[in-house]
Amino acid sequence: MTYGAEVDPCDKCEELLQPYLDRELSETERAEAQSHLDLCAYCRKRYRFEEELRRFVRQAAVEEMTPELKQKLAELRTSLF
Amino acid sequence: MGETTPEADPRKLAEEARDRVHFEEEALDLADQVYRVARRLVSTREEAEDLMQETYSRAFRAWRSYQPGTNLRAWLLRILTNLNIDRGRKLQRSPDLQPLEEGDYYLYNRLEEAGREPNVEQERVDERLSQDDVVAALSAVPHDFRDVVVLVDIGDFSYADAAQILEIPIGTVMSRLHRGRRILKRELADEAVGSA
Numbered sequence: 001m002t003y004g005a006e007v008d009p010c011d012k013c014e015e016l017l018q019p020y021l022d023r024e025l026s027e028t029e030r031a032e033a034q035s036h037l038d039l040c041a042y043c044r045k046r047y048r049f050e051e052e053l054r055r056f057v058r059q060a061a062v063e064e065m066t067p068e069l070k071q072k073l074a075e076l077r078t079s080l081f
Numbered sequence: 082m083g084e085t086t087p088e089a090d091p092r093k094l095a096e097e098a099r100d101r102v103h104f105e106e107e108a109l110d111l112a113d114q115v116y117r118v119a120r121r122l123v124s125t126r127e128e129a130e131d132l133m134q135e136t137y138s139r140a141f142r143a144w145r146s147y148q149p150g151t152n153l154r155a156w157l158l159r160i161l162t163n164l165n166i167d168r169g170r171k172l173q174r175s176p177d178l179q180p181l182e183e184g185d186y187y188l189y190n191r192l193e194e195a196g197r198e199p200n201v202e203q204e205r206v207d208e209r210l211s212q213d214d215v216v217a218a219l220s221a222v223p224h225d226f227r228d229v230v231v232l233v234d235i236g237d238f239s240y241a242d243a244a245q246i247l248e249i250p251i252g253t254v255m256s257r258l259h260r261g262r263r264i265l266k267r268e269l270a271d272e273a274v275g276s277a
Contacts, residue, residue: 017185056206060215065116
């Protein structure tokens with residue numbers, strides 16, 4: 001991702017937030033985001049928050065299936081004989 | 082010709098039966114993980130349960146089309162998302178493509194503005210948001226975006242896997258994910274601090 005010199009580095013960092021946390025950035029882009037984060041407490045706080053938010057969303061969204069459903073799925077197996 | 086056909090060859094039949102049993106066991110072992118994704122793709126537990134049963138019934142019938150060694154969880158979810166789209170999504174309006182004002186820092190900034198600046202040294206999102214907030218916010222994300230958010234953020238699939246499951250280009254996965262997460266954060270902000 002290339003940005004013009006006039007772009008605010010924090011805006012640029014905000015754009016890189018998602019692919020950074022998804023580990024989908026190239027090494028160059030990652031290093032670029034990292035060097036900004038090392039210097040910028042504003043972005044660093046927001047990155048940490050996002051990381052924590054994702055963990056929370058993942059945990060909060062979990063609903064386990066019931067033993068009854070498990071049983072029903074097992075009963076769908078093809079009978080061998 | 083006197084030759085035994087493969088269908089009638091007892092050794093082949095036994096091999097096939099063994100492969101099928103192995104496939105079914107592996108698929109059932111993944112059911113918990115598949116359900117967690119299914120549950121958030123639809124609104125109610127009943128819908129998720131129906132979808133799971135349809136998916137497994139179809140998967141057990143079509144087991145020969147699964148290529149061993151490839152990602153079985155993704156294969157099952159491909160069946161599931163296709164069934165889900167076939168079931169009730171035809172009537173849904175096209176995704177809203179209006180530009181979103183909110184950026185990726187939106188939720189943090191809203192909390193900060195509301196005087197609830199998260200303390201990053203001891204970050205605890207759960208002090209500001211509840212499980213119900215997350216469930217409600219996820220349900221408010223339009224389907225096309227939610228599918229991608231659920232697969233990547235809850236199902237832990239890569240962009241490439243999500244693209245394969247939903248049969249859409251990887252660029253579309255990225256843009257829907259980007260937008261879906263922003264909508265999710267806007268909804269969470271509304272839950273946490275009220276509508277702007």
